[in-house]
Amino acid sequence: MDQLRIGVIGIGRFGRLHLRVFNQIAGCEVTAIADVSDKLLNQVKQDFGIEKTYKDALRLIKDPAIDVIDIVSDEDTHGPLAIEAIKHGKHVFIEKPIATKYEEAKEIEQLAKEHNVQVMVGNISRFSQPYASMKRALASGALGTAGMIRAKRNFSKEWFDHFGHRVHPVYESGIHDLDLILWYADSPCQEVYASERNMSGYDHPDLFSAVLTFENGLIASLDSSWLYPKGGPHNLVETLELAGTIDADMEIIGDKGTANYKLAHPGYSIWTEQGVQHPELTLWTTEHDGIGGAIRAELQHFVLQVHKGEESPVAPLHDSVEALRIADAIVLSAKEKRPIQL
Structure with a gap:
């Protein structure tokens, strides 16, 4: 896997920050975005030159041309979207928190092991x-x-x-x-x-x-x-x-x-x-x-760990569950x- 194809869910101000950082990192490319706002989708598509846009995040997750799902949507969507993405064999980056329900967090941890995918939470600090x-x-x-x-x-x-x-x-x-x-x-x-x-x-x-x-x-x-x-x-x-x-x-x-x-x-x-x-x-x-700063170090580290096929030693998934x-x-x-x- 030479170039990770990333789909970003949620393109508000922090999602757009992720987009800008991923564009600077070698070994990955944002190829699809999803958001409930048509206005944002059209603007970001134009600004970043992204062809694939989805109003339904589940359609993006099911896209076989996507390797990684980056979840930057509202907090209560993190758990359900991450669970669905892992079930479809995607690597996942989740902006904090991992979920808003402990049961969802435990399921994410278990599914990541079962499907052998890398999941990391954006604990930027x-x-x-x-x-x-x-x-x-x-x-x-x-x-x-x-x-x-x-x-x-x-x-x-x-x-x-x-x-x-x-x-x-x-x-x-x-x-x-x-x-x-x-x-x-x-x-x-x-x-x-x-x-x-x-x-x-x-x-x-x-x-x-x-x-x-x-x-x-x-x-x-x-x-x-x-x-x-x-x-x-x-x-x-x-x-x-x-x-x-x-x-x-x-x-x-x-x-x-x-x-x-x-x-x-x-x-x-x-x-x-x-x-x-x-x-x-x-x-x-x-x-x-x-x-630069912590956001670039964090996302760059995640991309590297996905390429290596290894869990992050800095931000292991279990810590986010705990x-x-x-x-x-x-x-x-x-x-x-x-x-x-x-």
């Missing part, structure tokens, strides 16, 4: 160098034994218009930090206790807080909100066709040292008459030869106001 450096510091013993992890992730309030009626934030924002916590903890989670609050009146809460206890004794806390004000400094100002802020902190406390990374920081600033920007330069940077199990427990704990044993 594992490919962001600051977070990867923290993992290396743990693995080298520089921090000693990790005893506590603190994670915080806040998003622009105006973005919740898109997600407040669509998906619980634990699956949209919290899943990033759950994945990192699992990566760093390297141990099964035993107990989850969570609380949430709805301050904006949407179907889903706009903030939640959770404490996780792991088999090896590690304690992790995770706080997330979608209440960052519009007037705050923006750090998403390039590449993604989206302006706003991700304010994320990650701290690992070991018995020999600590590591801390703040995604929103004033290390680089642009001051204009419209306000102050702190451009984020790790996730999807605009570079001299196109889009992260979803914890996410479900957070939702249940907050709903029933009690700790959940895993």
Whole structure:
């Protein structure tokens, strides 16, 4: 298989970002797209020179000329579409989360083994160098034994218009930090206790807080909100066709040292008459030869692993399944106001 033929499902702003990155990667080619919007299909077909377009994602999945399915659609479609794609023998890249139901995630893992296909979830933070450096510091013993992890992730309030009626934030924002916590903890989670609050009146809460206890004794806390004000400094100002802020902190406390990374920081600033920007330069940077950063490293790694016929050693599928199990427990704990044993 010299050239992987990729079909992208969902061509909103993040799907178009995937398209742009895949166009830069050797060994693959996007040959088909699917979306419910005729307007988007026609525009992307024209902009990217893609001949095959589908309004029905299942028709794209069944296309025998497609080797890889890239799922960048709404969160609740990830599980069903991935399951169908694997049953048709396709390799699959799934933007996080893997699904919004743990049973679907388990089925994806089982089917991937049965059909001998590569499935990887877009846990982009594992490919962001600051977070990867923290993992290396743990693995080298520089921090000693990790005893506590603190994670915080806040998003622009105006973005919740898109997600407040669509998906619980634990699956949209919290899943990033759950994945990192699992990566760093390297141990099964035993107990989850969570609380949430709805301050904006949407179907889903706009903030939640959770404490996780792991088999090896590690304690992790995770706080997330979608209440960052519009007037705050923006750090998403390039590449993604989206302006706003991700304010994320990650701290690992070991018995020999600590590591801390703040995604929103004033290390680089642009001051204009419209306000102050702190451009984020790790996730999807605009570079001299196109889009770089973690998104390029992630998709390039996936393409390489498909060519090699090997599961990703950086982002193994089981970790995404386990992260979803914890996410479900957070939702249940907050709903029933009690700790959940895993």
